[in-house]
Each structure stands twice: as structure tokens, then as C-alpha cells.
Amino acid sequence: MSLWEYANPVKFLALSARVQPVAWAAALTGIVVGLGWGFFGTPDDFRQGSTVKIIYIHVPAAWIAINAWIMMLIASLIWLVRRHHVSALAARAAAPVGLVMTVIGLLTGAIWGQPMWGTWWAWDPRLTSFLILFLFYLGYIALWEAIEDPDTAADLTSVLCLVGSVFALMSRYAVLFWSQGLHQGASLSLDKEENISDVFWIPLVISIAGFTLLFIALVLYRTGTEISLRRARALAVRLDKEL
Amino acid sequence: MLRLKNIAVARGGVPVLSGVSFALEAGQALILRGPNGSGKTTLLRTIAGLQPALSGEMEGAEDRVAYSGHADGLKAMLSVAENLKFWAAVYGQHDIEGALEAYALAPLSDRLAGTLSAGQKRRAGLARLMVTGRPIWILDEPTVSLDAATVGLFADAVRAHLGGGGIALLATHIDLGLEAQVLDVAPLRAMPADLHGASDEAFL
Amino acid sequence: MLRLKNIAVARGGVPVLSGVSFALEAGQALILRGPNGSGKTTLLRTIAGLQPALSGEMEGAEDRVAYSGHADGLKAMLSVAENLKFWAAVYGQHDIEGALEAYALAPLSDRLAGTLSAGQKRRAGLARLMVTGRPIWILDEPTVSLDAATVGLFADAVRAHLGGGGIALLATHIDLGLEAQVLDVAPLRAMPADLHGASDEAFL
Amino acid sequence: MMPDLGKYSIYVLGAYGATLFLMAGLVLLTLRRGRAARAALKRIEEETARNGKG
Amino acid sequence: MIALLLRDLRLALRAGGGFGLGLAFFLILTVLVPFSVGPQSALLASIAPGVLWLGALLACLLSLDRLLALDYEDGTLDVLATAPLPLEAALAVKAIAHWITTGLPLVIAAPFLGVLLNLPPQGFGWLVLSLLLGTPALSMIGTFGAALTVGIKRGGLLLSLLVLPLYVPTLIFGAEAARRGAIGMELETPLLMLSGISLGSIALLPFAAAAALRMTIR
């Protein structure tokens, strides 16, 4: 059976009904364990003190924020090329989740910045790119909301997502050119020597996994909501076709 | 020649008509009738190529259609003659005299389109069809706001177009005095059973 | 009662009609006829109080008029019922059931006005008149885009309004089957000799 | 049980609090909207079934 | 009148109604400022109150063209003008609805954007206060401008042009108050002037706006 079978809303709902309980439970476990361990069970950093505990939220949120957009990009492409409704609706369902995660990343970063850098906000390239990503989420959601016809909305938001991704990438280079950074470099790469020590690393990875599962569970549920709305609309139309 | 076979059309993702079939030879006209909301506008827009059909086959429409919808496509800040000249140029034509004459627009040709009355504006909108040089005219309620005399001018223009080997497809609620076939779309309403290809079909 | 005496009206600074006089008692209707551009819209807007008359006297119109022009005054993003309720509230009324019923709008009442077809939209626009509670209806080409059945509904609504002591003033190009006086405005076209009060008179 | 957060306690607690608030909000709104949509669908499905077509 | 206010608010909240768009514009504009003048935080801090006031003003300005033009196009204004409601009251209500959907969110969002521009901590309260006192004037003046330009197709830019000069006094006193607040100077005078402008606008401009509207729709 091909993967595309699940592009059928009914099949998708059936599958998602089976996956969802597992996803929710695993997400809850991951988040509780990851954050709990991070908050209660890890030592303070010798330089950053207890603020290092923010990392267990900040990094997973930032990770989801970026990957949610990539998922939306892929879903948009699938919709444009193969016109599978579920993928368009999944993109729509993911956007608000990505937006909230972006906000969490921004907020926790800002809170972290105050004790570490002495400022809530600096125009560092990483921070700035993130803010631009936030704007792209806003525009994408606003376009979905503004268009009445669901298929047209799916088409147009997909085009926006494609073109927007190109411009977001260009913005990243522009921002790097424009300002030098304060922000941490990537410290989670597997091949690098100076990885952060294991005490921080393990709860962080658990937390990232928890956030990712939460994202999956939320998107599955929200896609189901969108499918219900479309289905209700389709049925309603056929009912009061009496004109 | 324009041939439709078993066409189904949708509006707002909802199928409104299905099983529309007809064939028009050069010199023939077809009048669509049907109550409000039956899908005439949707069908005409589909034939004009402004939206895709749900299913079915269509032949002979591509690049041969001149469409005139509820809006007139006139710029308020250009004079009637300028408007017509622009559309003539877009369609690779030059002469607008014939069109001005056919709708008695000569006295208004230097007026800005924005200062015309409802009926005068419609007249200028109809004249636009004559400068396209396209063989198939698709007209959605062309005589809205027109007085009786102008409806006569319009009927003459359509007859001349048909006489020259053209085809005309009209949706209207009133009688135009044209000798043409009539297609009542009311019985063609899309039934739940034959909603194939509706964009929301996957959700049922 | 609505009485006009020797009214002259202008559009874009140019007088279009002069010497318009008529009187309507409760229960009477008047249909304005005239070719395109003769000034019917201008006259109706003047009577509704949307623009001043050049000269002449008018009685009985103030604050008793409900006007319906080429546009319908419907918000695309509100449902039909919400639109009607809003207008009812503005005119201090509450009940919209009668209006929905008169135009068979009940099945459409939860649809957003923006998704209606041309004729359905017009129907909702006409229903608005019924929730104003105003005695004088002024209607500019009310039956544009309406199918025959709905024209019948409209005629019934007007008859009911007249029967309740109302007055109706209509401009139309088609026959509505109403028993009403008819005023042809064509002979009333403003002559250069009687341009009293035109806004450019001072320059003559 | 509560770890000693030192002078940074407001920052850490603030970050955790804000996050929990936002995530709870997201989940609750998602569930609420989902429930409403599913209920509406159920209603209309029943109506369709009653009308004997669909 | 309540019906009109409720309708306007409901329309603003509906999909595509534009609620929150002014806010988003404000946000984006604030973000663009560092991109154009550079990321140095001292420079940004010194222009922050002015930029925020200017941003709020522009966000307000850009939402003005929806204020009356939509009602004009679909014939609502024609009907309102012949309805029992006095046109002055209708316009005042529309200005209030505009303030609630545009001005108020801007006031609430301003401190957060102040963070982005490194506004000094002591300036936040004064910034919010000055916006709270000044934005009602912006909405009311804007309604007047909208009434002047309503008949003009896509008159948005013309509207901006007409309204911007009228906004100058509000902007000067508002930005001055916010700037003085940020650097801890005395700021009673500009705040008083700002309140005066708002009160005067609310008291008088509905009449001017109604007069203008009667002329444009005729």
C-alpha cells in the first residue's frame, strides 16, 4: 500500500486515531520528564548559574519553530503537485503551532538575554532571523484566514510558502551580513568536540523529543479538526442546496 | 464551433451544474436560462477559461472566446474611445469605429467612462466585444440596465456577429427577440449522486 | 403622501431633468421610464435626499424614504440574517421574519452575503426595504438579475406595501406587472433655456 | 524539593511559567476548536442521514 | 448606534476583517527600522520613542481606508445617510470602532516593541500613556479624512496625504512626551496638549466629517 493512501481524509483520520493516543502520551511523558529532569535534576552552570535551565525550553521550541516551517513547505509542495487535501490542511494546522513555538523561543530567549547579556533584545543575526520567521508565520496565517474558498486559500498560501521560503533564506544571509552575533553557536552537533556536558545533554534531548511529539500530536489533531470542518461544509452545502 | 460534453462546474468548491452538453456551429447562438443561483454565471466563466471544469470535455473554446461578465472592464478615468482602443490593441485589432457605431456611442466617445449612466456604461462594455475579433461571444446578463432601444441595438449586433460566422452564448432572464436555441439549466443541477470531481468530494 | 413640484435635478454639475412634477397618495406607485442616461437615477437620489435639487419644491420625502440603489448595502462577510438584523436595528425595528419570508430567503439566511449569486444578492437587498418600516420606497432598477419567479415575489411585496398605505417609486426598463402610474422622463430633459440653478450658472 | 535558583529565580520561573501558559493555551484552544468542529460535523452528519442521502 | 458599533466590531473580527492587521503592520515596521538604520542599540534607543509613535501613526493611517470606503462601495453609506440615525453620531461610532480595533491594540503592543528598540525602562509607562491619550485623536482625524476622500476609487494614498499633515501636532506632542519620558525629563506640557487635541477632535470633528460625507456622497 502506497503512502499516498493516507492522503485520503478518511484513511488519514483512521490512521491518526490510532497514532494519536500514543503520540499524546509520549509527548506528555517526554515533556514532563525532560523539563522535570532539567528543572529539578540538573546542576547550575558555573557561568550561567541557574539560567541554563531555560535551555530545556528554549532549544526545543526554536527547533520546532524552524522545522514546522519546513514541514509546511513540504506539505505545500505536495498540495501543489499532487493536490492531496490532507497535506494542505496539515500545513494550515501546523502554522499556529509553529507560531506559538516561535513566540516561546523568542520569549525564553529574551528572558535569558536579560541576565546573560544585560539586555532583553539585541539585533543578533540568529535572533533577527527568528523574528523574521515569526513575521512569515503571521503573514501565512493571515492569508489563510482572509480567503473564503478553501482550495484557493490552500493554493495561495502554498505559493506564499514557497516564495516566502526563498526570501526567508535570503533574509538569513542578509542578516548575517548586516550584524555580528552574540548568540551561542550550534552546540548540539554530534561530531563536534566541545559538546555541552552530558548532564545537560540528556534531559535536553528528551525535552526536544517531547516537544517534537507534542508537535506531531497537535498537528494530527488539528488536521483532524480542519478535515471535520471541510466535511461539515461539504455536507451542509449538499443539504441546503435548496435555493 | 464550440462543443461541450458532459461538463460539470463548481462554485466555491461546490458543484452547481453537471451533465451540460451542447454543440454550437458557426452562426448559432445559445441562450442559457434558469432561476437565480442555478449556475449560469459559473458555467459561462468555465467556458471562458476563467475557472477549470470539474469534469467533462470542452472543445473549441480555447483562445477564441471574448467574455463579458457582470463588470464591464472599463476604466473610469479613460474616455470611451480610449477604453475601446486599449482593448482593440490587446486583441491585436485597430478599428473601433464599427463598435462605436453599432451601439450609437459616437456622441459619448470622448466622455470619461466614469461619468456614464448605468446603461451607457453597459453599452460601452458591450461594444468592447466587437473590437476583440474573437468568434465566440460569452455574455452574462448583457442587457442589465439597458433600455428597449438599446436592447434592439444589442440584438442587431449579435445577429451581425452570427451572420459573420460567429457564435454567441448568453445568460439572460429577459427576452431578447433573438432566434436562438435555449438551454434551461435548472434540470441540470448537480445531484449529490453525480458530484464527481468536486473539490470537496474527498471529504464525503 | 409625496409631492414634487417643478423639480430640476443635475448630475456632475450638468442639469439633466427639469419640470418634474407629480403627487402620490398613500397606496400609489409610480414607475419612472426613460432611455439610458435620461436621469432616472439622478431624480431618485434627489428624492431620497442624497443630493439637493436644483430648484422646485418637494414635500413629504424627508425621513420617510427607504432607498435602494444599484448597490445593495450588504456586507459580504455578514450572513443574510445578520445584514437584515443590522438594518432593522438602525431603523429601530426588530422583526426580520417577514422580510425573509417575502423573498423566500429563509434557506439562505445563514449564508454569508458574499457567497450569493447575483440574483440572490439582489433579493436580500430588496428584503432590506421591508425591515425599514419606512412608508416611501425608492427603487432604482430593482429587478436587475432577478428571474421571473422572483420578479413576481417582488411585485407581491410592493403590492403588499401599497396595500398597507405605502408609496413606491421605481425606475425600471422592464415590465413588472404592477398597476401603477407611469412617468416617462424623456420629455423632461433639461433644456439649455431652463438651466436655473445649475452650479455653473454664475459663469454664464 | 524546589531547587535553589539563586538570584536568577525570576528569570527561570518566568521562562517556565510563560512557556507553560502558552503551551496550555495552545492545547486548550486546539481542543476547544476541535470539539466544536467535531460536534458540528456530527450534527450535520445526522441530519444528512435523516434526509436519506449523502 | 449600538447596532452600528457591534456590527463594525463584528466585521473587524470576521476572517479578513482586518482586526490585528494594523498591529501586525506596526510590528513589522518596528522590525524594519533596525534593518534600515543599523543594529547599534544606543542609536536605536535614542530614536525608539519617535519610531514607535511614527509606527503607531502609520498603522492607524493605513487602516483608515477600510473605515468608510467599504461601506461606500456596497451602498451602506447611501442607506445610512437616509436612515434615522444622525450622520454625526454614525461617524463618531465608526471612529470609536476604529479606535477599539486599531488604536487600543497598538497601545497595548507598544511596550513589547519598545523592548525590540532598547527603549529605556523608565520610558515604557510614558510611552503607553502618551499613546493612550493620542490615538483617539488619530482615529477621529482619520475618520474626517476618510469622509473627505470616500468617493475616490482606491483613494488610500490620497487619504494618507490629506491626513498626514493633520496628524502633525498630535505626533509632535505625542512623540515629545514619549521622548521626554524616556530620558526622564518633565513632560506635563506635551501630555496636556495631547489631551487637548484629543478632546477637541472628539468634540468637533464628527460634525466636520458628517458635513464632508454629505458632500461626497451627493
Place this chain on the structure above:
Amino acid sequence: MIALLLRDLRLALRAGGGFGLGLAFFLILTVLVPFSVGPQSALLASIAPGVLWLGALLACLLSLDRLLALDYEDGTLDVLATAPLPLEAALAVKAIAHWITTGLPLVIAAPFLGVLLNLPPQGFGWLVLSLLLGTPALSMIGTFGAALTVGIKRGGLLLSLLVLPLYVPTLIFGAEAARRGAIGMELETPLLMLSGISLGSIALLPFAAAAALRMTIR
């Protein structure tokens, strides 16, 4: 195609057509900046290139909603979509017309406004050059945004919201080039990037815009 270009230019020149409105907005905005950030000339000089770029960008942005919406409302787009002209070409022509009527005047006016903001003398040439290279991208990106939002009633503010993030790279490189020019730094890289963005947009965006437009009018 020439006919379309000429018609657009003629419409822009007619009364109410909007030619010069973008320019006037640019002017007023520049004048408002000293009112909002205060009159110190050193501060103004240091933000001048950025303010001028931002002003040009906003002036461009605000004229976008006339670009297609008017043609949509009066049915012209429906007819254009069924006309022999490819829609991609029609949209490219409309972007060119927009640039000629909006971008070009801004480029020409920028030096004069630079004087108002104490822009250092050596910066004038670079400012003009950077605008000349960057404004075509603004027009083309704007056309794409307009095509996305054309069916939406008064989508002006939404249009701004969608287009502003897309404008970010152009703004950064443009303003950076102008700023470096004003203080005499090396500026080859930003100018090259700016040209690259413009050329890329002109080559690719007409296709995206035409695709979007086909979706909106159907």
C-alpha cells in the same frame, strides 16, 4: 503589451490616478521623521540613509494596492486573463509601469530629501544608485503580493503584511549600501547582492505572480 504599458502610464497621469502620490507620501514621511525623533542634526545624519530607504519602501508599498485591485474590481483582469497576451507578460508590464510611476520618481527625489536629513555629501550618489538597483525588486515583489491578495476586499493592509517580510533582504542590502556609501566604506558586496535580488525577482516572480492570479480570479 505596449498598449498595456501605455494605458497604465496614462491612467497614472490622469487626475486621481495616483502618479506623484507615492512621491508625496515619501516627502511627508521624511518630514515627519525629525518631528518624531527630534531635530538634532548629527542623529538625523546618521539615520538618514536608512530613513530614506525605509521611506521609499513604504511609499512603494502603499501604492501597491492600486496595482491590480482596480483592474480586478472593474472586470479588466477577467478579460486580460482570457486575452491573447500571456498573463506573465501582463504582470511584468504592470510591474514595470508601477516602477516607472513610483520607483523612478522616488529615486529622483531621494537626494533632495537627503538634504533635509543632513545626509553627508558623499552619500548622495550611492543612495541614488542603491535605490536605482533596488526599487525594481520592490515593484516586482509587490506585484506578486498584489496578485496573492487581489480578490480580498480592501486587502491593502494584508498586502502590506505579506509583502513587508519579503522586502527584508532588499531593504537590508539597500540601506546597508547607502549607509556605507554615506560614511565612505566599501560597498561592493551589498550592491552586488541588491542587483542579484532585483534580477532574480524580475526573472522568476512574474511566473509566481501569474500562477497566484490565475488562482485568485477563478
